[in-house]
Amino acid sequence: MNLVRAEFGRLAARRFVQLMVVLLVAAFTVTVLATLAGSRQPDAGEIQMAQQQADERRMEIGGLYDDCRQLEASGQSPADHYARDCEDLNPARIDASDHLPGVFVFDRQIRELAYFLIAFLCLFGFLVGASYIGADLTSGGMTNLLLWRPQRLLVLGTKLGALLAGVLGLSLVSTVLYIASFRLVGEVRGMPGVADAQFWADLLLLLARGLTLVLVASTLGFAIATLGRHTSAALGAAAAYGVVWEGGLRIVLEIVDAARPDVWMLSSYLGAWISGGLRFFANVDCFVTPERPVCDTSYTIGWPVGLAVLLGLVLVVVGAAFATFRRRDLA
């Protein structure tokens, strides 16, 4: 318990953490203020006109949507005729607010804003996680601590626990404030939209997935920096992965006409987890013939697979970090 208290104290006292919190607050404040400044309250006439335009649009695409569904039901791919996903043509997805330019509509726009929140919190967690242990290893702080508590795994585990608890606590608070701020913007200078129970359930699920991702990013930053003994090791590993694997390997796979390059990319599983599942299209020749009337090259990575891959990666990296740290000579 004493160690946990000390680690929370150490985490909160780190200047880098304080700086990152200030940047986090600044980024969110700028986002909210920019939205507030760019939005306006529509009058009754504008709303009525937007409603008419939405009704007309629904009628236009209603027939297309029905045809698309029939084609899909017959086992054929709608991609060549209509859209990759028939749901894109669903008239129910059309709302009057789509025809109100310059008006912030909470229920229509909060998901995109939530993605920004999650991305920023992930970056925050990764950097803070890497810096927290990296600075300790290079500054001699870890050595000092181990002279007091010569239990390596306990000390490293407590540090990781304190980091995750700290990041989760800050993420929860900032998420609540962030969502509440935009809800307020929608109320006072925009439109709240139809925020029913289903909407809130979907939003909460998205945020829960996002917070899980924040914890994964924090853990990976911490574990990679532990393995590399430096904060920069985590940053370098992340940059190298992005350039070499996500960029370079993708190009190579495309050159060699690999059928499913996306299955080799961590970003696919990350996207599948955060969005609840992602649909990809295989890079294979596919022609509709009388013998083969159905030609669907799509495949889906569901969120369970995405979560399994992310957790598997975390387990491997954290396991390697703890195993290495247990035996390592400390300077």
Added chain:
Amino acid sequence: MSAVIEIAGLRKSFTSLRHGRRVALDGFDMLVETGQVHGFLGPNGSGKTTTLRTLLGLVRPDSGRMALFGEPTPERLPAVAPRFGAIVESPQFFGNFSGWRTLHLLAVAGGVPTTRVDEVLEQVGLRDRGEDRVRTYSLGMRQRLAVASALLKEPELLILDEPANGLDPAGIREMRDLMRDLAAAGVTVLVSSHILAEIEQICDHVTIISRGRRVAAGPVAEVLAGFDHGEFRVRVADQDRAAEVLTAAGLTVATLFDQLVVGGVEDPARLNQLLGEQDLWVSELTPLTPDLESVFLELTGTRPEPGVPRQVDESVLPAAAGDDPVAATVDDDRAAEADVSEGVRQ
């Protein structure tokens, strides 16, 4: 007296792609008993810090046995950690934390009453600078902070690696007084240092290491006695005739400017008698007793030669301690200590 630190047959080597395998400790032995102020000496790169790091669980040994307060380490280190305080090499701290916060966090982590923080800051002379950020501290102040961190636990054993690093003369004196006070209060102190005069003043026992092996150990007086060759500085009016008389008596004589250095003298009265019988009257008769510095330089082979820059790995490589250092016992260690003087003469 019971043993506080026991090290037997400790071996450690470091391997790197660039430099290959480098042996840091080669069957090193050490024994520190309760109440001792024990000096740990060795040239740069001889293995002092590696020994302390290994003892404190920061470095994994290749082989050998170590114990603190009779408990094998590193296995039982957590059990004895509350009983010792240590600083190893130049301790680093977060520059953005104040000295007080640094100690407070350690006290909280170690379950020590936080009231101790102010006490140790006062003890090491940092009372008025405790709230300043560590980055504003001088090297000497950081060293004081490190010592303060080691004292927080009110340890029974204090391990200090180069505690005088960066200290000004007054600071060195204060550190010496502090160690004396702690020793008087019953704290066992193991201190490694390059300032041999300091070690000679405050330590009652000493271990000297060279290239990873122990070359001497025991009470300071005994180690020095091992190098006492019965030499005297003699000043007489007729230097040449005195040299002839003493040489004829079987003593070794060397002429040094206006004086003679006579070796092999068991009783200085005999020397006086030999010269007096020949009507040669001694105007000065001074015993030449070895000091720790000369012993250290001789044992480690690091005595500087004019115009020849010495490299850090050029110290003497002593003979290996035993056939099977891992199996060596502390009793063997004690026996080895008794033979130190003989070993030194050879």
